[in-house]
Amino acid sequence: MTTPSVSGRVRPAQRLTLTDDVYESLKTLIMEHAIAPGDRVSIDGLARTLEVSPTPVREALARLESDGLVRKRAMSGYTTTPLLTRAEFEELFEMRLLLEPAAAARAAGHATADDRALLQTEAAAQPAVESGDGYRRHAAFTALDARFHDLVAEVSGSALLRDAIIRLHSHLHLHRLYFPSTTQAGDTAAEHGRIATAVARGDADAAADAMHSHLTAARTRHLPAFTR
Template identity: 60%
Template sequence: MRPARRLTLTDDVYETIRAQVMDHVVAPGARINIDALARSLQVSPTPVREALARLEADGLIRKRPLAGYTASPLLTRDEFEELVEMRLILETAAARLAATRHRPAGTAALDELRAAATLPGPVPDAHGYASIAAFTAQDARFHNLLAQRSGNGMLHDAIVRLRPHLHLFRLHFPPTHYRTSGAEHHRIVDAVAAGDPDRAEAAVRDHLLAARERHLPYFRQG
């Protein structure tokens, strides 16, 4: 086992580099120099490499033979639409299963899902990704918990691997929508709690399509 201090350092480096990628301090498509990054963070190259491996799994950076690491390019309009289509297929199915398999006695897991449905607002006096990091994490947590409630491990894994929140919020930051998104989340939870698969599926579809509309202005302006 690695010492706890080493794990904490790697986590810190990971969070720092992720914020730089999300804020475009490391520009989309830019090459990442491990040694230069280690010097700027005042750490050895080892935690940087470990952090980059995690960011590659997140889809935020890419590693190519003989070329090293580069920041992933931003989603194109076509890729964005494909991501929405995938989420509509996977997450509506997860919601149906969650509602179908819900039992009133299983309130602990439902309480956890309901707690995750409420999204925190932007952090005062913070800028860029730092202002919505908690919002992004909570949003992802809600969708991951909903997928988990489906009871289908493969479906849950497929939804988690999409990492949609990191890719979407890297495009632009819509923190003013946190109340709207939270209300949509609670409608999903209510449908699951009622054991109504049709209503749960419709609530997720409405939420994802509304989220699509909230992100479209980026492409109109880009």
């Protein structure tokens, strides 16, 4: 494997928070495809790149395995998780449709005034990148989308539900980085706005319905990528 360059992607690992810093650095390299889906991961190569010992790299890879972003096989080490197949993509959205409407309904019942204000702010947020800058704008949009969904899950008040949702999102982000044209920021923002409004009203049924409609529409927007 060619050791990826961290220039412009991640900052060198900081000693004070070494394990977390290495984890975030490796996650960024995987999510941005600096280490391609299905590639072998070189522990020694990454340790040299990040200027750390192999130990925090191994610890970070164990966490990334739990996240579903890398796989470990006996005698062959770690590889990054391949991109989703059409069947895996459908299964992922089936799980999202089970979990995220429930999280939105719980959020409507648990949200504080500050939570409601933050959700509406995040729903209205726009990528801080010029519209003509395709990849960077897509990456910024992906980050905004993840932040909104993770915030809904957090406001739900269920740590287990939030953890399950975040792990599912990691797989989807890998897919979206490979197929950036499948996202439509305007539609997504409007759908997020309807979810945030329902949560702000404390209407659990409306929040669940809005999340269900949003995820169904998002699935439809992504499907054309599998026919190319």
